Amino acid sequence: MSQRTAIVIDTPPTSNGDLHVGHLAGPFMAADVHARYLRALGRPVVFSSGTDDSQTYVLASARRKGRTPEDLCGQSWHDIKQTLVDMGISLDGFAPYDDRYRASSLDFVTALHAAGKFRLKKVLLPYSERDGEFLVEGLVCGYCPVCLVESRGGLCESCGHPNNFDELLQPRSTVDPEDVVTHREAEILVLPMEEYRERLIAYYAEKRERLRPHTIGLVDELLAKPLPDFPITYPISWGIPAPFPETEGQVLNAWVEGIPAVMYCTAYAAEQLGEKHEDDHELWRAEHDAEVIYFIGFDNVYFWGLTHLALILAHEGKYVVPDTIISNEFYELENDKFSTSLGHVLYTKDLLREVPRDLIRFYLAVSCPEHQRTNFSREGLDKVAGRRLAEPWNRLANQLAKAVADLGIQSGVEGRELPVSADARQRAEAVLSRFRICYELSGYSLTRAADLIVAQLDRLNREALRPDQLGDLFYEVRALISGASPILIDLAAAVAEAGGFALQMEAPVLYAVAPFDVPLIGD
The missing domain is CATH 3.40.50.620 (HUPs)
Structure with missing residues (x-):
C-alpha cells in the first residue's frame, strides 16, 4: 500500500x-x-x-x-x-x-x-x-x-x-x-x-x-x-x-x-x-x-x-x-x-x-451528478432513503436483535461469541473488495457505492436467520457497514462503538464474533 x-x-x-x-x-x-x-x-x-x-x-x-x-x-x-x-x-x-x-x-x-x-x-x-x-x-x-x-x-x-x-x-x-x-x-x-x-x-x-x-x-x-x-x-x-x-x-x-x-x-x-x-x-x-x-x-x-x-x-x-x-x-x-x-x-x-445526515449523505451519494445532471427532490429523498436504506437496515437490525434475544444471548457480553464460517469470511471480503473498487480513483463512484449498500442489505435480509449462522450474519453486517462507513458516518460510528471494534476496509480473519447491538437509522 x-x-x-x-x-x-x-x-x-x-x-x-x-x-x-x-x-x-x-x-x-x-x-x-x-x-x-x-x-x-x-x-x-x-x-x-x-x-x-x-x-x-x-x-x-x-x-x-x-x-x-x-x-x-x-x-x-x-x-x-x-x-x-x-x-x-x-x-x-x-x-x-x-x-x-x-x-x-x-x-x-x-x-x-x-x-x-x-x-x-x-x-x-x-x-x-x-x-x-x-x-x-x-x-x-x-x-x-x-x-x-x-x-x-x-x-x-x-x-x-x-x-x-x-x-x-x-x-x-x-x-x-x-x-x-x-x-x-x-x-x-x-x-x-x-x-x-x-x-x-x-x-x-x-x-x-x-x-x-x-x-x-x-x-x-x-x-x-x-x-x-x-x-x-x-x-x-x-x-x-x-x-x-x-x-x-x-x-x-x-x-x-x-x-x-x-x-x-x-x-x-x-x-x-x-x-x-x-x-x-x-x-x-x-x-x-x-x-x-x-x-x-x-x-x-x-x-x-x-x-x-x-x-x-x-x-x-x-x-x-x-x-x-x-x-x-x-x-x-x-x-x-x-x-x-x-x-x-x-x-x-x-x-x-x-432529516438525519446519514440519510442525506446516502441520498446525495445515490443521486450524485457524476456524469450528467441529476436532481434533488425532497420527496425523492424521503422515498429513496427510506425505502432503500432506512427500512431494510432497520428490518435487519430488528431481526438480529430478536434472534439474539431468542437465543438468550446478551449483546456485548464477553465469552458469548458465535462461530464464523469460511464462506462468510469469503463473502465479507468479496463485498469489501467491491467497495474498494468504488472508492479507488480509477473508477471512483459514490453512486455505485450507494447502490452496493442497497444490494447487500437486500441480500442479508433474505438470509435465513438460522441459529448456527447467526455469527456469519453479524460478521457480514460488520463488513457491510465497514464498506459503507465513508458515506454512513453516524451509523458506522454507532456500530463500531456498540461492537467495540474498529471498522476496516479489509475483512479481518475471525473465526468467531460476539453479537452486538445494531442501531436503527432515523431514530
Missing part, C-alpha cells in the same frame, strides 16, 4: 453565502468520502478547504444585498464552516482568509513575475460608463461566444470554455442590467498559455485514463485551438493588490489565487494535524512526492485543469502536479437549476433540521 501523503483538495467555495445542497452533492461529498476511505486504509491524508473571498461574485452579491463585501465574507466563512461540520465533512482544516493567505498568494506569483513568466498586454474589457469601473468575472454577464448560452464573464458554466476580455456577447452588469456597458482598453499582465501547450498535452496524455469523459472532451476541445492568454491582473478594486510596477493600482485575478490558496489551505490543515513545515508551499514541493487529488465541478475544469496547471508548470518542476482530477456535473433542485437570486434554493442547514 502506498504511503504517499494524499493531499485532497475541495475547491474553496466563494464566500457570498452559505452552502446549499447543490454545493454538497458534488465536490464536498466526493472529497470527504475519498478522504475517509484513504484514512481507513492507513494512508496519510491532508484534506483541506477555505473560502475564495477575492472573487468578484462576492462584490456583486454584496452590492445586490446592500452589504459590504467584507461583512458578507466574514459571515459566509462562519456559515460555510458550520455547514461542513454539521454535514460531517471531515476536513483537517478550514483555513481563514487572512494576511497569511494573502502573503502566500503573493509569494507564489511574485516568484513567477521575477522569473519573467508574465507578459504585458493591452486588452478591451467591459466597462460601466455610469460607475466608471471595469466589469469582469462575476460583475458582468452576457452570452458565451462558443455555445451562445447565458454566461458570466471569464468562463461559461455550460460548455466550460473561457470568454476572456471582450469576447462575451451583449455584456451587461449583473448588479444593474439597465447599466450601459461598453468596452475600454486596459493594460494588464497575462500568462501566455500557448507557451505551455506541449506540457499540457503531455500531462493529459499521461492522466487521460483517470479522467471522466466530459472532462476529457472539454480538454480536447480546448487544446484543439490556440489557448487564450490567462489574465493575471485586473484594473478593479476588489481583491489582493498586485505588487507589480507595470500594473500599479490593479489586483490579482481571483482565479490566479487558486493554487497558492490550496497550498496555504493544505499547510493550515497540516498544522491542525500537528505538523510543522517550513512555509505554506512546502507540502506541494516536488521532493515530497505528495499525491494531489482534485475534486471539482465541471465548470472549474478550465481553470483548475489548464490555467492553474500552467501556473504550477511555470515554476519549472518546483511543485507536484495533480495526480487525479475528479469532476462532477450540475445538481438541480426539483428539476430546475439552484438559484439563490431567484429564491430556488435549499440550504443544507435547513435540511439537516428535518
Whole structure:
C-alpha cells in the first residue's frame, strides 16, 4: 500500500453565502468520502478547504444585498464552516482568509513575475460608463461566444470554455442590467498559455485514463485551438493588490489565487494535524512526492485543469502536479437549476433540521451528478432513503436483535461469541473488495457505492436467520457497514462503538464474533 501523503483538495467555495445542497452533492461529498476511505486504509491524508473571498461574485452579491463585501465574507466563512461540520465533512482544516493567505498568494506569483513568466498586454474589457469601473468575472454577464448560452464573464458554466476580455456577447452588469456597458482598453499582465501547450498535452496524455469523459472532451476541445492568454491582473478594486510596477493600482485575478490558496489551505490543515513545515508551499514541493487529488465541478475544469496547471508548470518542476482530477456535473433542485437570486434554493442547514445526515449523505451519494445532471427532490429523498436504506437496515437490525434475544444471548457480553464460517469470511471480503473498487480513483463512484449498500442489505435480509449462522450474519453486517462507513458516518460510528471494534476496509480473519447491538437509522 502506498504511503504517499494524499493531499485532497475541495475547491474553496466563494464566500457570498452559505452552502446549499447543490454545493454538497458534488465536490464536498466526493472529497470527504475519498478522504475517509484513504484514512481507513492507513494512508496519510491532508484534506483541506477555505473560502475564495477575492472573487468578484462576492462584490456583486454584496452590492445586490446592500452589504459590504467584507461583512458578507466574514459571515459566509462562519456559515460555510458550520455547514461542513454539521454535514460531517471531515476536513483537517478550514483555513481563514487572512494576511497569511494573502502573503502566500503573493509569494507564489511574485516568484513567477521575477522569473519573467508574465507578459504585458493591452486588452478591451467591459466597462460601466455610469460607475466608471471595469466589469469582469462575476460583475458582468452576457452570452458565451462558443455555445451562445447565458454566461458570466471569464468562463461559461455550460460548455466550460473561457470568454476572456471582450469576447462575451451583449455584456451587461449583473448588479444593474439597465447599466450601459461598453468596452475600454486596459493594460494588464497575462500568462501566455500557448507557451505551455506541449506540457499540457503531455500531462493529459499521461492522466487521460483517470479522467471522466466530459472532462476529457472539454480538454480536447480546448487544446484543439490556440489557448487564450490567462489574465493575471485586473484594473478593479476588489481583491489582493498586485505588487507589480507595470500594473500599479490593479489586483490579482481571483482565479490566479487558486493554487497558492490550496497550498496555504493544505499547510493550515497540516498544522491542525500537528505538523510543522517550513512555509505554506512546502507540502506541494516536488521532493515530497505528495499525491494531489482534485475534486471539482465541471465548470472549474478550465481553470483548475489548464490555467492553474500552467501556473504550477511555470515554476519549472518546483511543485507536484495533480495526480487525479475528479469532476462532477450540475445538481438541480426539483428539476430546475439552484438559484439563490431567484429564491430556488435549499440550504443544507435547513435540511439537516428535518432529516438525519446519514440519510442525506446516502441520498446525495445515490443521486450524485457524476456524469450528467441529476436532481434533488425532497420527496425523492424521503422515498429513496427510506425505502432503500432506512427500512431494510432497520428490518435487519430488528431481526438480529430478536434472534439474539431468542437465543438468550446478551449483546456485548464477553465469552458469548458465535462461530464464523469460511464462506462468510469469503463473502465479507468479496463485498469489501467491491467497495474498494468504488472508492479507488480509477473508477471512483459514490453512486455505485450507494447502490452496493442497497444490494447487500437486500441480500442479508433474505438470509435465513438460522441459529448456527447467526455469527456469519453479524460478521457480514460488520463488513457491510465497514464498506459503507465513508458515506454512513453516524451509523458506522454507532456500530463500531456498540461492537467495540474498529471498522476496516479489509475483512479481518475471525473465526468467531460476539453479537452486538445494531442501531436503527432515523431514530
